[in-house]
Amino acid sequence: MNFPILSSLILLPIVGALFLFFTKDKNGNNLTAKYVALFTTIVNFLISIYLWISFDQTTSSFQFVEERIWIKDFINYKVGVDGISILFILLTTFITPLCIVSVNNSVKNNLRDFLIAILIMESFMIGVFCALDLVVFYLFFEAGLIPMFLIIGIWGGPKRVYSAFKFFLFTLLGSVLMLVAIISIYWISGTTDVIALYELGIDAKYQNLLWLAFFSSFAVKTPMWPVHTWLPDAHVEAPTAGSVLLAAILLKMAGYGFIRFSLGLFPVASEIFTPLVYTLSVIAIIFTSFIALMQEDMKKLIAYSSVAHMGFVTLGIFTLQQQGIEGSIIQMLSHGLVSAALFLCVGVVYDRMHSRLIKSYGGIVTIIPKYSILFMLFTLAALGLPGTFGFVGEFLILMGAFKDNFLVAVIASFGVILGAAYMLWLYKRVVFGKLVNEDLKQMADLNRSEYLILSCLAVPTLFFGFYPEPLFNTIEVSVSDLINMHNLNIASK
Amino acid sequence: MNNLNLVLPEIFISLSVMFLLILGVFKKNSSQLTFNLSLVTILVVIIFTVNETFSINRITLFNESVVIDRLASLMKIITLIGGFLVLGISSSYLKSFKIFKIEYPILILSSVLGMMIMISSNDLMVFYMGLELQSLALYVLATFNRDQLKSSEAGLKYFVLSALSSGLLLYGCSLIYGFSGSTNFDVIANNLTSNEYALTFGIVFILVGLAFKISAVPFHMWAPDVYEGSPTTVTLFFTMVPKIAALTVFVRFLYVPFLNLIDQWQMIIVFLSIASMIFGAIAAIGQTNIKRLVAYSSIGHVGYTLAGLATGSNDGIQSSIIYISIYVIMNLALFSCLLMLKRNEQYYEDIDDLSGLSKNHPLLSLSLLIILFSLAGIPPLAGFFAKFYVFKAVIEQSMYFLAIVGLLSTVIAAFYYLRIIKIIYFDKEKEKYDSDHGIWLKFSLTFSTILILLYFIFPSKLIEVVSRITII
Numbered sequence: 001m002n003f004p005i006l007s008s009l010i011l012l013p014i015v016g017a018l019f020l021f022f023t024k025d026k027n028g029n030n031l032t033a034k035y036v037a038l039f040t041t042i043v044n045f046l047i048s049i050y051l052w053i054s055f056d057q058t059t060s061s062f063q064f065v066e067e068r069i070w071i072k073d074f075i076n077y078k079v080g081v082d083g084i085s086i087l088f089i090l091l092t093t094f095i096t097p098l099c100i101v102s103v104n105n106s107v108k109n110n111l112r113d114f115l116i117a118i119l120i121m122e123s124f125m126i127g128v129f130c131a132l133d134l135v136v137f138y139l140f141f142e143a144g145l146i147p148m149f150l151i152i153g154i155w156g157g158p159k160r161v162y163s164a165f166k167f168f169l170f171t172l173l174g175s176v177l178m179l180v181a182i183i184s185i186y187w188i189s190g191t192t193d194v195i196a197l198y199e200l201g202i203d204a205k206y207q208n209l210l211w212l213a214f215f216s217s218f219a220v221k222t223p224m225w226p227v228h229t230w231l232p233d234a235h236v237e238a239p240t241a242g243s244v245l246l247a248a249i250l251l252k253m254a255g256y257g258f259i260r261f262s263l264g265l266f267p268v269a270s271e272i273f274t275p276l277v278y279t280l281s282v283i284a285i286i287f288t289s290f291i292a293l294m295q296e297d298m299k300k301l302i303a304y305s306s307v308a309h310m311g312f313v314t315l316g317i318f319t320l321q322q323q324g325i326e327g328s329i330i331q332m333l334s335h336g337l338v339s340a341a342l343f344l345c346v347g348v349v350y351d352r353m354h355s356r357l358i359k360s361y362g363g364i365v366t367i368i369p370k371y372s373i374l375f376m377l378f379t380l381a382a383l384g385l386p387g388t389f390g391f392v393g394e395f396l397i398l399m400g401a402f403k404d405n406f407l408v409a410v411i412a413s414f415g416v417i418l419g420a421a422y423m424l425w426l427y428k429r430v431v432f433g434k435l436v437n438e439d440l441k442q443m444a445d446l447n448r449s450e451y452l453i454l455s456c457l458a459v460p461t462l463f464f465g466f467y468p469e470p471l472f473n474t475i476e477v478s479v480s481d482l483i484n485m486h487n488l489n490i491a492s493k
Numbered sequence: 494m495n496n497l498n499l500v501l502p503e504i505f506i507s508l509s510v511m512f513l514l515i516l517g518v519f520k521k522n523s524s525q526l527t528f529n530l531s532l533v534t535i536l537v538v539i540i541f542t543v544n545e546t547f548s549i550n551r552i553t554l555f556n557e558s559v560v561i562d563r564l565a566s567l568m569k570i571i572t573l574i575g576g577f578l579v580l581g582i583s584s585s586y587l588k589s590f591k592i593f594k595i596e597y598p599i600l601i602l603s604s605v606l607g608m609m610i611m612i613s614s615n616d617l618m619v620f621y622m623g624l625e626l627q628s629l630a631l632y633v634l635a636t637f638n639r640d641q642l643k644s645s646e647a648g649l650k651y652f653v654l655s656a657l658s659s660g661l662l663l664y665g666c667s668l669i670y671g672f673s674g675s676t677n678f679d680v681i682a683n684n685l686t687s688n689e690y691a692l693t694f695g696i697v698f699i700l701v702g703l704a705f706k707i708s709a710v711p712f713h714m715w716a717p718d719v720y721e722g723s724p725t726t727v728t729l730f731f732t733m734v735p736k737i738a739a740l741t742v743f744v745r746f747l748y749v750p751f752l753n754l755i756d757q758w759q760m761i762i763v764f765l766s767i768a769s770m771i772f773g774a775i776a777a778i779g780q781t782n783i784k785r786l787v788a789y790s791s792i793g794h795v796g797y798t799l800a801g802l803a804t805g806s807n808d809g810i811q812s813s814i815i816y817i818s819i820y821v822i823m824n825l826a827l828f829s830c831l832l833m834l835k836r837n838e839q840y841y842e843d844i845d846d847l848s849g850l851s852k853n854h855p856l857l858s859l860s861l862l863i864i865l866f867s868l869a870g871i872p873p874l875a876g877f878f879a880k881f882y883v884f885k886a887v888i889e890q891s892m893y894f895l896a897i898v899g900l901l902s903t904v905i906a907a908f909y910y911l912r913i914i915k916i917i918y919f920d921k922e923k924e925k926y927d928s929d930h931g932i933w934l935k936f937s938l939t940f941s942t943i944l945i946l947l948y949f950i951f952p953s954k955l956i957e958v959v960s961r962i963t964i965i
Contacts, residue, residue: 071952138872139873142871149911150862154919161915164915164919165915168911169908172871172903173904179881180893183884184888
């Protein structure tokens with residue numbers, strides 16, 4: 001494999017963005033720009049499918065590795081994938097074209113610039129998932145702030161400025177400590193190459209502080225309680241496509257970071273800080289579920305449910321059990337699909353009625369039946385009904401948790417019930433009930449593009465709910481080797 | 494005397510200054526001619542400098558009072574390029590204020606000459622001479638728009654406070670001379686005995702004087718007023734060029750004679766650095782005038798540069814040099830944008846004047862976006878790498894406190910840069926600005942923005958040049 005397939009995955013969206021940059025920005029419905037962006041992202045998706053097919057599932061070592069000297073004697077540009085990261089790349093390339101199809105109604109002005117921002121965002125996100133050098137990872141991780149800040153700030157709702165600032169500053173504050181940690185690792189170990197660091201290991205006496213520095217960054221991004229407050233604001237104000245990207249992919253960068261860096265590089269510290277993560281995760285699950293119950297704004301409700309779901313993810317990762325980590329990865333993927341779909345569902349009714357408040361809806365089941373059916377599917381997937389994708393991850397996480405800590409698992413299980421409560425109640429209030437608001441009768445059912453997007457999301461949600469085997473095959477070896485390496489490190493210390 | 498060709502650049506500039514003065518006095522309406530000739534002079538000097546000195550490792554001249562080394566030649570070239578671009582950009586601005594006079598290029602040339610002498614100095618006397626030459630020229634430049642109250646005020650303020658700091662500096666020099674028996678840096682280093690308190694006092698006085706020149710907190714009070722009052726092109730000159738020279742003097746002064754006293758001065762530099770970073774970040778938040786804001790942001794950036802110097806290692810010095818080079822480029826870009834905010838021969842410099850710029854001037858706004866994110870230190874732009882190298886050097890010396898404070902202050906600083914971006918992109922649009930700008934302005938903006946944006950592709954080039962500079 002000499003063809004730099006990962007670099008082309010990273011670069012292709014940027015090339016598309018450059019191409020768009022030199023086209024003329026027409027007002028109104030800018031079809032050319034949309035087709036260019038769509039074409040680029042679909043090609044990217046096909047490349048990543050090819051990547052998945054030619055990926056060797058029997059080994060946990062990094063594949064398609066590219067290495068180039070970037071800053072001499074210091075940093076190499078190094079990318080590669082293993083079983084854990086490849087699925088996130090697929091998720092990214094799968095969600096982005098759907099985002100682009102969905103911009104029809106939500107983005108009114110400067111469509112071309114919006115698409116450029118989304119394409120650049122895609123590059124950075126793919127970069128995050130395949131970077132094999134800490135500095136390169138940090139670069140992509142931070143660079144993503146710029147397009148997202150603009151997406152929220154320019155195309156967002158009425159309180160967009162506040163939300164954009166909060167998003168940017170929270171994340172930046174978390175990340176600068178990670179930068180200190182990365183530079184420290186360079187001076188401690190003499191390299192920032194992840195593969196080399198896996199082999200070298202980091203002296204146990206430094207691990208605690210370094211772990212905390214990385215944690216501060218990932219905790220903000222995940223987001224974990226109590227630093228989750230930026231997420232509801234950002235979600236509510238961002239345009240639909242922005243919310244989708246944020247929920248489906250951006251949040252996954254932190255979960256991925258926990259697995260790849262916190263577990264991989266600092267095994268001793270991860271063991272020590274497990275109680276901390278457990279506590280925060282459980283609080284996130286229970287507390288934000290209650291908050292979600294009380295929300296009147298649909299987007300806010302789903303945002304809080306995201307925090308709760310990510311609580312499950314962090315819980316699963318730090319069980320340090322095969323099931324727990326696999327479950328977390330599956331949960332992140334399913335949450336990527338389902339939360340994206342839910343935000344799109346909210347976007348659909350918002351585009352028609354310009355309200356996100358739950359109380360302005362009710363009884364729409366007879367008016368827009370197609371929408372109601374798909375919305376129901378995703379609601380059920382979000383609460384983890386067996387047979388949907390959402391079930392697989394949650395079940396495995398709880399199984400891993402029961403193995404490791406009974407009490408935590410019991411409390412977390414309540415979160416599942418609460419999840420069912422707020423999701424079903426939301427669905428009931430929006431779709432069923434009496435039709436009070438007369439304006440709702442004018443609502444049109446899903447148009448072709450909306451139908452297409454939601455079905456695209458529904459198919460994998462159901463398919464992997466019944467048959468998650470292909471995903472497990474991909475991640476199994478990598479995860480079990482990660483745990484073996486972890487246990488080996490702990491035993492030797 | 495066979496080494497005279499090594500100071501050919503300085504000699505050439507001084508001769509040109511005299512020639513241009515005579516030309517300007519005797520020939521009527523010769524402003525444009527002097528301008529062009531000055532530009533040519535700087536170009537020629539750049540070529541001389543590259544040719545004569547760039548490959549020289551280290552040579553001392555004139556009883557070891559002047560040193561030509563890699564640091565000197567690189568910093569001279571940056572200074573000269575800075576001077577060249579400022580001069581080029583200036584002409585249309587000066588014309589619209591009707592102050593397009595022969596004195597302007599001559600003053601710029603003489604201050605550049607002063608800076609070159611400072612950069613090459615290996616002796617307290619030579620250093621002070623260069624410092625005063627550049628300062629005197631800068632006082633006059635600050636008041637160049639003499640019919641405006643603010644400009645005169647700026648010049649006067651700068652003059653009085655700067656004279657005070659020069660006094661302190663001279664006092665420090667005399668103390669050091671008294672207790673080490675020489676003004677030459679190398680000789681001082683040999684005669685040094687660390688238990689002389691007077692020497693420490695001397696170092697402190699000189700550091701105060703130098704901190705004043707680069708406007709590090711707590712000696713920054715003059716900067717916002719002077720930056721705001723001076724003509725914009727002069728402000729641009731202030732924020733870029735004298736800082737390079739003063740930084741070089743910092744390096745020479747601290748690392749040649751007083752390296753052994755690092756315990757004595759390291760804490761001072763750390764304090765200056767932390768105070769500048771935090772104060773620069775916080776004070777900039779409330780500003781409404783862009784030039785004042787730039788003043789505070791430049792105070793912050795000086796803090797980061799000093800953080801590199803505080804480390805006491807070659808890596809630290811190199812990172813500071815990289816920082817200041819990238820900072821110069823970012824500042825050039827920012828001011829080019831600022832000079833483009835012109836409508837009917839009137840320049841606008843309030844932050845609110847940027848409101849909704851993205852609707853009418855998408856390209857200009859995009860450049861500003863890139864520049865501001867780079868100033869805030871967000872990857873993958875050049876400003877990030879500047880900070881990255883500095884903190885890499887700082888953490889190498891295990892100065893974690895400095896690193897963490899510095900990085901946290903970048904978060905605070907990010908806030909006010911974001912505020913400008915918010916005003917440009919999220920707010921209501923105003924009237925259109927003129928879009929017929931001079932070729933100089935367009936060139937410097939495009940050139941510097943592209944450098945900032947694409948720096949990450951070839952970051953090694955700058956490092957290669959800088960890593961050959963070893964002082965210790």
